[in-house]
Amino acid sequence: MNVAEISAGLGESHTLPDGRLKAERLETLAAAARGAEDRGLEAEVLLYLIKSYAYGGERDRMPVAFGRLLRIYDDHPAEVGGWSHSIHWTLKWMTANLVNNPSVPLATAYRWLDELDGRYRQRGFSARPVLALRAQLAELVGDDEGAATAMEASITAPRDEMADCDACERNTWGWWRTTVGDDDGALDFWAPVLEGELVCAEEPHHVLAQSLLPYLRTGRVEEARGAFLKGYRLVRHNVSLRGSVGRHLEFCALSGNEARGLEIFSEHAAWVTDQHEDVSQRAGFLAGAAVLLRRLVALGHGDVAVGAGTVESMLATLERELGDLSARYDARNGTTAYSERLARRLAQEPLLERLPLGVPLTLPGAGPSEAASPAAATGTATGTATGTTLDEMVAEARRLTTARHPHAEQAWTRIADSGAELPEDVVAEIERTRAGDLMGTDPGRARDLLLSSAERFARATRTADALEARAVAAVALLVTGDPAAAETSLAAVIAEAEREYAAGTLTPAEYVAVRKGGPFNAMNALARHEDPPAAEVAAARALIEAEVALAAELGVADRACRYHDMLAQLCFRLEDRDAARAHLRSAMTGYVDAGQPWFAPTPAGMLAQLALEDGDVKSAEDLVTQAIEYGGGLIDREQAAHLSSLLVEVISRQEGRELDLVAAALAAAARWDGLSEPDTLHNTFTAARAYHVLERHAEAAALFEEAMPRVEVPYDTYGIATTRKQYGDSLCAVDRHHEAAEQYLEAARLLQDDPENQVPHAQLAWAAAEALRDAGQGQESLAAYRRAARLWEEMGAVTPRVRCLRSAAWLQNAMDEQAAEEAGTTADATGPGVVAMRAVLTELESIARSDPSEEVLAELAETSKQLGAMLGDPGDE
Structure with a gap:
């Protein structure tokens, strides 16, 4: 191969993507150039080969090629002198690789650092980059003091042409602060990169990934979300940035996004077996993946398929290799600093329960994303852990029942399923619980269970429970369609309760609990009619007001709260909004004061809706926020989702609240997951639009990209076209012009036959033309401009x-x-x-x-x- 052919081949290689194929082509050219007479050409080929190794994830191959390059440079300075700057710049790259490579003995790494230092001093270059590399090596071997001294000296040394670019230097400084636990200091150093002021070929890619956990640890969750949305797409499938992909996996594991993490890992699972890469980048990817897989195993998903095996088998593979890598680093460094650091990374616990990142994902075989276990939600021992006795389980179930806790039913179900021989009064409590679950679907069966439980309670001399069960059985009789019998039965039970209360057999709370049948019967009787007469509603209101007064007189506050809830419903029927509002507020505060905050979300949510209708968005936001907090994971998932959507609506009506709207909308999307896909997507699009308004287009594009394949679900044709235009605008803003043109063209297609939307149609055609132009598609852009002109002409x-x-x-x-x-x-x-x-x-x-x-x-x-x-x-x- 002659010089001309080598030069031509070098030019052709520039069109190849970074990777093994390009490196092999350059290796062939380097071998040919060695036999040629042109040392300058050989130096040029070697420089491009070294660069290919760097960007193709094969930095371990750089030293051999660079050794040859230095020999040429030293032996033929006249021929190679024109490449002096590139050679000294690349020498820094290669030395950095040696510093981070466990295959390179420590003495060799120090020798190359000295070589770099000497060559830089000889040519008058600043020691700034050399000192930064010395700091990195000191940190690797566990010399924190030496690392700090070298890094501080590097930062204060003069900048010159051999210094890394500003963005890369900021990356290094922030990394150094994280190694000593200074997250705030790291984020301060990274700020110009994170804010887009400093960029380069690989920044902000690295810094966005590195900032994820520091953001979480410092409570800056919105910034963490933004860094993920902006950063993941930059590193996705990029072999030279796989360490940063590992950081995104780690972030997903520690932010409650294990399903998203599994999706990302599955996309990159081939990297586990692909060994053509530098060790430090590989270790970074494997460590981040191992953090994720450990979390999945801890959550019970070890048998989920991933790659060529399961989560559990893949974790074992990764941990074996990480163990080998740690041993290699420790042996090379002469310390255990590396393995200790890795162990701390792998042992991390989640930093928060859930940070919604976009369209929710559900782990294979798992329930909806927002489902929570009772124990996790309450923080109480409601489970049946090994060693829990029947007596302890019954005591806990009774405690929950007395507190009217939402998980009381589950506690009794566990007892029923325990297989143990149960006392008669425990059986009675289980029957009563099952009856409550059946009241809405099979009131006849519910009544049978209630009467059975009443008999069992009576035999156990639990008079109050027997009377309460009979009172509720009377309500069930009404629901079955026999109001006269229900009224007679209930009157008899209440009369008996009055006698027992007078005799001192019942406490005030037990007496009021039996009397609840009256209000329940009244409300159920009204519910049987679509539009009951106002007189009947007023009568029910008077009855329940009397019960509220009695409960207050007897000091039974928790029962009064429920009656205030009922009275609010009746006042709405009677169009007495002020009274309804007063009862709702009494119910809300009463539930909280009674230690039953899980009932407060309903009145709080209704008060929020009333405030919103009155235009008082501040009060509405306070109330719906309180409602969500009161629920605390204990309320019905659909109710929680509705409250989240209400919060989104409230925030959306306030100017300057776009960031808050993002957080609220993504939280709502997560709560609707598994309940309503249209609501899930609508809230995701709401968050994307909020980012769009803020001109945070990378985050907006990331969210649009996730949801757009299902955009037809929540919107009409015009809504879809508008959404696609917004997506296209954000894509243009981040220089993804070809993709933007696709969105504009599809949006225009949707409106092309709509005479009411001629102007938006023409605007979209125009936007498509400009995006095609910026994408370098001249002929297509030309046609699009002319089509847009024709559309405007038709409208004059x-x-x-x-x-x-x-x-x-x-x-x-x-x-x-x-x-x-x-x-x-x-x-x-x-x-x-x-x-x-x-x-x-x-x-x-x-x-x-x-x-x-x-x-x-x-x-x-x-x-x-x-x-x-x-x-x-x-x-x-």
Whole structure:
């Protein structure tokens, strides 16, 4: 292969993507160049080969190629001197790889650092990057003091042409602060990168990944969410950034997003067996993956399939390799610093229960994402752990029943399923609990169970429980359709309760509990009619008001709360909103004061809705926030989802609350997961739009991208088109112009036959043209501009039409000039672009003669100016 062929092959290699194929091509060219006479060409090939190793995830291969390059440089300075800057820059890269490679003896790493230091000093370069590498090696071997000294010296050393770019240096400084537990300091160093002020080829990619856990640990959860949404797409499938992918996996494991983490790991599972990479990057990926897989095993998902095995088998594979890597690092470093650091990383516990990141995902075989175990929700021992006795289980179930706790039913069910021989009064309590569950679906069966439990309670001399069960059985009789019998039965039970109370057999609370049958019967009787007479509603209101007064007189506050709830419903029927509001507030505060906050969300939510209807968004937000807090994971999932959506609505009505809206909407999306896909997607889109308004387009695009495949679910055609346009706008803002054009074109297609949306249709066609232009698709853009112009013409809209035509003319002109340059000629004043611009000018002149409006004259002047610029008039831009 001669010099010309090698040069041609080198040029062709630039078109190949980074990876093994490109590296193999360059290796072939390097071997050929070694036999050629041109040492400068060989140096050039070697530099590109080394760069290919770096960006292809094969940094371990760099030293051999670089050793040859240095020999050429030292032996042939005249021929290779032109590559001096690149060689010294790349020497820094290669030395960094040696520092982080456990296969390189520590003495060799120090020797190369000294080599780098010497060469830099010889040529007058600053020691700034050398000191940063010395700090990294000191940290690896566990010399924290040495690392701090070297890093502080690096930061204060002068910057020159050999210093890493500002973004990369900030990355290193922040990493150093995390190694000593200073998350705030790290985030301060990273701030210019995270805020987009400093960028480079691999930043903010690394910094976004590294900032995830520091953000969580410092309580900056919104920033953590944003870093994930912006950062993951930057590193996804990028072999040279797999350590950062590992950090995203770790973040998912520690933020309650195990399902998302499993999805990400599954996409990259091939990396586990792909050994063509540098060790430090591999270790970073495997460690992050192991944190995730450990979490999945702890949650009981070890048998979920992933890669070529299961979560559990994959974890075992990863931990074996990580153990080997740790041993290699420790042996090379002469300390246990690496293995200790890795052990701490693998042992991390979740930093918060759940940080919604977008469209919710559910682990295979798991329930909906928001489902929580009773023990987790209450913090109480409601489970049947090994060693729990029957007496302890019964005591706990009775405690929960007395407190009217939502998990009382589950506690009694566990006892029923225990297989133990149960005392008769325990059987009675189980029957009573089952009856409550059946009241709405099978009231006849519920009544039978209640009467059976009453008999059992009576035999156990539990008079109060027997009377209460009979009272509720009377309510069941009403529900079955026999109100007269129900009234007679209930009257008899209450009369008996009055006698027992008078005799001192019943406590005030037990007496009031039996009397609850009256209010329940009244409410059920009204529920049997779609529009009951106002007189019946008023009668029920009087009855329940009397019971409230009695409960208050007897000091039974928890029963009064329930009656206030009932009275609020009746007052709404009677169109007495002020009274309803007062009863709701009494119910809410009463439940909380009685230690039963899980009942407070219903009145609090209704009060929030009333405040919102009255335009008092501040009170509405306070109330719905309280409602969600009172629920605490104990309320019905659908109720929690509705409350979350109400909070989204309240926040959306307030200006400047977009970040709060993101958090509320994604939380609502998570709560609707498994209940209503339209609500899940609607809330995800709401969060995306909020990011869009904030011009945080990377986060917006990430959320749109997740939800867009299912956009048809919650919206009508115009809504879908609008959503696609917003997605396209965000894609354009992050320079994803080709994808943006696809969204604009699809949105335009949806509206093309809608006569009521001609303007949005034309606007979308115009936006598609500009996105295609910016994506470098000249011919497609040209056609799109002309189509948009035709649409504006059909509506008689002069200004947007001529602007589309001018843009098309400029695009055509640029294409003419490019074609002329490629042909070795020069574009002239008769090219299609110039002709098109002249046609626009002629059309405007004609319009101006019949309609010399200010708008037309302004466009005429602008078109004349642009034609002059196109023709090279020195007076025009």
